[in-house]
Amino acid sequence: MAWVSVTFGQTDSSDLRPPKPPKVKKQAKEFIPTGVMVGVDLFVIGRSIWEEELSQQEYQVEVDSRQYHLTIGYGIQDITRLTETTLYTNEGSYWRVNAEVNFLYNSGNRSKLFFGVGYGRATFDDIFVYETQDAFGNTQIIDQNRDANASWMELTAGTKVRVWKELYMGYTIRYKFLKDYQAGSLIPHDLPGYGPNREDDKDIFGFNYYLYWRFPFRKPTRLSAIN
Numbered sequence: 001m002a003w004v005s006v007t008f009g010q011t012d013s014s015d016l017r018p019p020k021p022p023k024v025k026k027q028a029k030e031f032i033p034t035g036v037m038v039g040v041d042l043f044v045i046g047r048s049i050w051e052e053e054l055s056q057q058e059y060q061v062e063v064d065s066r067q068y069h070l071t072i073g074y075g076i077q078d079i080t081r082l083t084e085t086t087l088y089t090n091e092g093s094y095w096r097v098n099a100e101v102n103f104l105y106n107s108g109n110r111s112k113l114f115f116g117v118g119y120g121r122a123t124f125d126d127i128f129v130y131e132t133q134d135a136f137g138n139t140q141i142i143d144q145n146r147d148a149n150a151s152w153m154e155l156t157a158g159t160k161v162r163v164w165k166e167l168y169m170g171y172t173i174r175y176k177f178l179k180d181y182q183a184g185s186l187i188p189h190d191l192p193g194y195g196p197n198r199e200d201d202k203d204i205f206g207f208n209y210y211l212y213w214r215f216p217f218r219k220p221t222r223l224s225a226i227n
Contacts, residue, residue, distance in 0.1 A: 039212035067105035092124025094193030150181035174206035
């Protein structure tokens with residue numbers, strides 16, 4: 001009796017698995033600055049021209065790290081309010097720091113549509129002079145704050161577009177909240193960089209319109225589509 005032996009080749013089950021897709025190396029987020037913008041606020045300059053009681057200047061430096069931006073602002077402000085019986089003056093300076101995210105970071109012309117959060121702080125002196133009448137006539141009373149300070153938080157949003165070469169223009173809308181100040185017996189009427197100090201308003205909106213010149217450091221890396 002003849003025995004016929006048939007051997008079937010065994011196949012490794014691992015060979016039946018679908019091949020793994022190639023690993024795609026994720027592009028690291030860039031935090032190396034690509035340029036610096038230096039700007040001046042045209043809006044407060046315009047207000048200083050048409051409002052006789054106000055004198056204000058504000059400047060801003062912005063570090064561009066592709067998608068993420070750091071802005072540092074500095075300003076000075078002098079307000080004088082005069083009536084027939086009162087005089088109020090407020091003179092001081094302020095600064096603010098904001099971290100912003102640019103949603104147009106892949107734009108070829110470095111345009112900007114952003115949202116951010118920031119912190120502001122001011123130092124100032126203010127004086128309030130007024131007259132009262134009594135049996136002896138008019139009496140002048142002076143109340144003042146020396147080296148007073150204030151702070152607040154901000155949420156910002158805005159846009160910026162290139163006008164010509166490295167010249168840019170854009171606006172910023174600021175929602176200012178969590179206001180706090182330290183002063184003497186006189187309640188400040190104004191807080192430099194923040195705005196009117198109304199006790200019944202815990203927050204306030206602000207507006208700036210800047211003119212910038214950009215100083216580029218390097219060209220940012222553009223994201224490429226993956227097929």
